[in-house]
Amino acid sequence: MKATLSNSDYLRNFDRFISGLDFSDPDILRIYSHPKWINVHPAVLTLIVAMAMRAGKQYVQFENLTATSGSYLDRMGLFEFTDQASPYKIHKKEESGRFIPITVIKNSTEQSKFITDMIPLLHLPVDKTDAIKYTIGELLRNVLEHSESSGGAIVAAQYYKKSNTIRIGICDGGIGIKKSLQHYWASNAKTDIEAIKWALVPGISGTTRKEGGTEDNAGAGLFFIKSIAQVARNYFLIYSGSGIFKLLLHDKRIEKPRLHPHPDDDRHTERNDAPYFQGTLVAIDLSLENKSEFTQLLAAIREVYGRAVRERKRKIYREPKFV
Amino acid sequence: MKTIIELKKLVGEFAENKDIAKKIRVNQIMPALANGKVVVLDFSGISGTTQSFIHALISESIRQFRDMALEKIEYKNCSDIVKEVIKTVSEYMQESLDVDTYEG
Numbered sequence: 226m227k228a229t230l231s232n233s234d235y236l237r238n239f240d241r242f243i244s245g246l247d248f249s250d251p252d253i254l255r256i257y258s259h260p261k262w263i264n265v266h267p268a269v270l271t272l273i274v275a276m277a278m279r280a281g282k283q284y285v286q287f288e289n290l291t292a293t294s295g296s297y298l299d300r301m302g303l304f305e306f307t308d309q310a311s312p313y314k315i316h317k318k319e320e321s322g323r324f325i326p327i328t329v330i331k332n333s334t335e336q337s338k339f340i341t342d343m344i345p346l347l348h349l350p351v352d353k354t355d356a357i358k359y360t361i362g363e364l365l366r367n368v369l370e371h372s373e374s375s376g377g378a379i380v381a382a383q384y385y386k387k388s389n390t391i392r393i394g395i396c397d398g399g400i401g402i403k404k405s406l407q408h409y410w411a412s413n414a415k416t417d418i419e420a421i422k423w424a425l426v427p428g429i430s431g432t433t434r435k436e437g438g439t440e441d442n443a444g445a446g447l448f449f450i451k452s453i454a455q456v457a458r459n460y461f462l463i464y465s466g467s468g469i470f471k472l473l474l475h476d477k478r479i480e481k482p483r484l485h486p487h488p489d490d491d492r493h494t495e496r497n498d499a500p501y502f503q504g505t506l507v508a509i510d511l512s513l514e515n516k517s518e519f520t521q522l523l524a525a526i527r528e529v530y531g532r533a534v535r536e537r538k539r540k541i542y543r544e545p546k547f548v
Numbered sequence: 549m550k551t552i553i554e555l556k557k558l559v560g561e562f563a564e565n566k567d568i569a570k571k572i573r574v575n576q577i578m579p580a581l582a583n584g585k586v587v588v589l590d591f592s593g594i595s596g597t598t599q600s601f602i603h604a605l606i607s608e609s610i611r612q613f614r615d616m617a618l619e620k621i622e623y624k625n626c627s628d629i630v631k632e633v634i635k636t637v638s639e640y641m642q643e644s645l646d647v648d649t650y651e652g
Contacts, residue, residue: 333567340562355596355629362564362598370566428640437644440608441570443637445599519596523632527639534643 226251226276230258230298234266234383234392236460236510239471242269243464246500254280256287263292267381268394268462268508270301270327275398275504277306278376285309301381302326323348323384331377336365339380347384347391353513356453356522357382357391363446364395364507370442371431372399372505389513390459398504402465405431417468418497425451425463425470425488427530428537436534445530450509452484452526455491457512465505468497484525486533550622551580556593563597563630569604577605581613581620592625602630602637610641618642 227247231238254276277285285307290298296313298304301324304311325343330336340362344354361380368378374397382393403420406413409431414420423429428436430444438444447463454461454472461472473492475482485491553576559568580587589605591597609617623634 333565337560337565340564341560351595358562358564358596359598362562363600366564366566366598366600428644435644437607437611437641438603440573440611441566441604443599443603443607443640445603445640449599518628520628520632523629523636527632527636530636531639531643534640538643 226254226280228254228256228273228276230256230263230265230273230295231269232259232262232264234264234269236266236268236392236462236471236508239266239268239462239508240469243469243499246272246502248276248500248502251279252281253284254286256285256290258287258290258292258295260289260291261293263295263297265297266394266508267301267325267327267383267392268396268506270298270303270381271379271394271396272464272502272506273303274306274327274329274379275376275396275506278379279398279503282306283308300324300326301383302328323386325380325382327379327381329377329379330365330369333366333369336362336369336378339365343382347382349384349391349513355519356457356511356513357393359519360450360453360509360511361393361395363450364393367446368395368397368399368505371405372397372401373405374399374504391511391513392508393511394506394508396504396506401503402463402505403468409434416497417466418470418495419468421463421465421468421470422488422495427486427533436537448486448530449526450507451488451491452529453522454509454511455482455484456522456525458482459512460508460510462508463505464499464502464508466503467499467501468495469499470495481525484529486529486536550586550588551576552588552590553577554590554592556591559594559601561593561595563591563594563601566600566604569601573605573608577609577621578612581609581617584620586620586622588622588624590624591627591630594630595627596629597633599633599636602633606634607637607641610638611645614645 427448
């Protein structure tokens with residue numbers, strides 16, 4: 226396997242990093258980078274760790290790691306997933322806060338502890354943390370419940386003061402979205418990109434076809450996260466198998482963007498020809514500038530969710546028979 | 549006689565652990581409703597929650613006991629976020645009550 230670390234930490238430029246991935250020969254991972262400059266989104270790190278877990282610690286090699294800015298990799302804990310020693314000297318105390326280093330979560334107890342412990346690391350006002358806890362909590366839970374990943378969920382995040390944004394990556398090396406939907410939704414998830422989009426529709430769960438979900442799953446998690454990103458003008462990306470769905474920003478002048486139950490109606494890019502990744506990566510940039518309150522956002526999501534359920538119900542109602 | 553469940557000591561300040569929600573549902577909420585009791589879910593000290601937590605906590609009682617669950621479950625000391633999430637789950641469960649399977 227091969228990965229080339231990017232020079233841009235923006236999700237809008239993520240395709241370049243993905244196009245450079247090579248998942249062939251899973252027994253070894255070679256990581257390349259620019260000799261002078263490394264700038265990565267936390268999602269890149271989580272994907273690299275998923276690849277490193279597949280190869281095994283002793284088979285992860287950094288090639289020509291000379292960029293000074295590569296010390297960020299050490300700070301985020303990437304070298305814990307390789308036997309190769311870090312070429313950087315980090316003074317951890319100097320780098321206090323504002324990031325969540327790469328963390329592996331394997332069960333709900335670890336998840337709850339992580340959610341409690343992570344917020345102080347970001348040094349943010351309490352009222353700004355609800356959306357972060359919500360997003361990370363739901364995404365981690367998705368991995369634990371649906372990915373069948375023996376390595377658990379890999380998470381990392383970075384706060385950017387200038388843009389007042391937190392960039393989050395959550396990744397697993399599990400079965401991928403398409404396979405998780407096969408049992409109940411095979412006809413709606415024939416390709417990876419179809420599966421990703423179907424998983425974004427409110428009320429679609431890999432665990433049932435029943436409207437309203439099962440007692441434990443509603444199939445709402447990803448729709449909520451996508452909606453949170455949409456309302457707050459944030460980027461949101463899902464990569465699974467060969468499919469990539471990327472939510473694009475809506476026009477700045479639109480104060481209240483319309484939420485859509487079906488992702489085809491969202492402003493987005495999609496592809497189904499990415500290098501095949503066995504697992505799922507979710508990346509999101511959450512702006513903390515957002516004017517609307519999190520509660521208002523939840524109310525807007527509720528309205529669209531209800532509309533989606535009603536539309537589906539209408540589809541299965543029988544028409545009266547006029548003769 | 550009311551069954552009062554103080555959630556903070558079970559789930560912490562941010563209610564997201566579905567495994568705990570499931571235990572509360574199975575061990576406390578469903579048996580209480582089956583006995584016709586009022587259930588008070590006290591969210592005092594909880595700042596926020598996730599949709600999946602609230603779904604695991606209350607959706608099955610709405611599906612099984614329908615109007616009785618809506619009548620007999622009371623939510624106390626909810627933050628605005630908790631209220632919004634409860635409203636969402638309650639609403640989509642009621643919307644879906646008369647549909648067993650989506651064949652679309």
